[in-house]
Amino acid sequence: MRPIPIIIAVIVTTFLFFFVIQRDQLLNLASGPGDTPSEDVTETQPANEEPAEKSNVVRVVAVASVARVIDSAVVVRGETEATRELNVMAETSGIVISDALVKGTLVSEGQLLCEIDPGTRNASLAEAKARLASAIASVPAADAAVVQARAQLQEAQINDNAASRLSEDGFASETRVASAQAAVRSAEAGVSSALSGLEAAQATIESAEAGVAAAQKEIDRLKVFAPFEGLLETDSAEKGELLSVNSPNGALCATVIQLDPVKLVGFVPETEVGRVTVGARAGARLADGNEVIGQVTFLSRAADETTRTFRVEITVANPELKIRDGQTAEIIIASDGKSAHLLPQSALTLNDEGTLGVRTVTEANQADFVAVSLLRDTIDGVWLAGLPETANVIIIGQEYVVPGVPVEASYQETNE
Structure with missing residues (x-):
């Protein structure tokens, strides 16, 4: 058996033991005694880096705004309208015998517009008067x-009284007494009949008088007059034209409109109607550029069901009749003055809830949000209500801050 493979196996096993199990001790041994552990190393902040608090400050541009009192006018769009417009109708039928008046003619109150042929109406009046005379003549006889x-x-009563006295003394028969009483009853019936005849004669007179009045009224209706001073909007009925009260459109003689004074009619939204009062001064700019001044004479108490607006009428003098019916007008109605700030329109912003407002700089140099309401838009800026008497309003950079963020404001002079 060779010893070399066994030695190699022991060395590999020892290395794996230290590398896996005793890895930290092995690394510390390899790093040497002069090195310090990494967790004890502290980073130093560069000398030229600003503090964290300073780096969070947002630079903005603001204006120191002071509130001013302005006229808070209510602006609505509307149109001109004739004070009065009337279709003048004939009250009786017949042929027109008067010359026609052309439209645009200025007519005065009571001026003749149309005259109708009397026909047999004069004869009817004469007949009614004759009946009246006959009825009056019958009164003396009644x-x-x-x-x-x-x-x-009275005579019958005297005879009845005498017969009754004689009968009591035995000088008159009961037959005579009964005859006298019958004569009294007959005389009383005669009086009642005569009184009825008198009442009938008086009723005939009243009927005849009514006939005369009706015939006279029918003749009076032959002439149609202007009910007020104004302009003819249509030609009057032509000479020879038949006017019939039974026609679908009636017996139209002419249409008259009154333009002096003239009305300006607009519709105020329900959010603004509380600022309008009857008697307030008002002005308007017409579509042709003319400007007029008037006074509020009517403000509706009931809103339009569809638009939820209220009708307002302004009366304006129009002596030269330059203002026509139906012209478009921008109406401005004076209201009580309000305290407001004049600021650039770009200063307006919205918060997270969608409320219109502006960003301001507080005394602690922090951003804040203040809700405002727009009163008027002008070429110099917008007039806003809702801010305190004095306010530092951010006009540049307001979209980059939220309430509570530190700011460093540089102030810009206003053009007030």
Whole structure:
């Protein structure tokens, strides 16, 4: 048996034992006595590296803003509207005998617009007046019949009284007494009949008077007048045209609109309606560039079911009739002043909940978020409400900070 393989096997076994089982001791032996363990080594911070706290500060640009009081106007879009617009209708049928007025004509209140041919209406009036005269003439005869009937009643009562006294003394028969009483009853019936005749005559008079009034009213309806001062929006009915009250559209004579004063009509959202009051000053810029001033005269108490907005009307003087019906208008309604800050629009941001606001610098030089509401957008910036009287607002770098982050602000002068 050769000893060499056995020696080699012992050496390999010893090496594997130290390499696997006693690995740490083997490494320490190999490192030498002058080396120190790795876990005792401490790293030194470079001399030019800033402290950790200093490296976390975010540099931003801010402005020191001071609140100012501004007019808080309510802006709505709307249109002009005629104060009044009326389709003037004839109340009776007939042929027009007046000359037509062209549309655009300025008419005054009470001016004749249409006149209808009277036809037989004058004859009907004359007949009604004749019936009235006949009824009036019958009254004296009815009065005389009443007087006569009352006289006969009085005579019958006297005879009845005399017959009753004579019968008590035995000088008159019962037959005479009964005859006298019958005469009284007959006279009373005559009085009632005469009074009925008088009442019938008076009723005939009233009926005749009603007939005369109806005939006269029918003649009065032959002329159609302008109900108010305004402009003709349509031509009046042509001469020779038949106006019929039984037609589907009625007997239209003309359409009149009133443009002085004129109304501006807009719809205020429910979030702004509390800031509008009747009597407030208001202005508008029309689509053609003209600007007008007026006053709020109406604010609806009921919201539109579809848009949830409230109708508002502003009355504006229009003596020269330059403002037309249906023009688009941007309406501005004055409201109570509010304290607000003028800031660049770029300063606006949103928080994690989607609330509109701005980032500010606190006294501890930390970033903060303040919710704001937009009052007005101008070429110089936006007017915001919701900030304190003075605020350091971040205008550059606000998107890189969150509330509580340390900041180093450099301040920019405002253009106020």
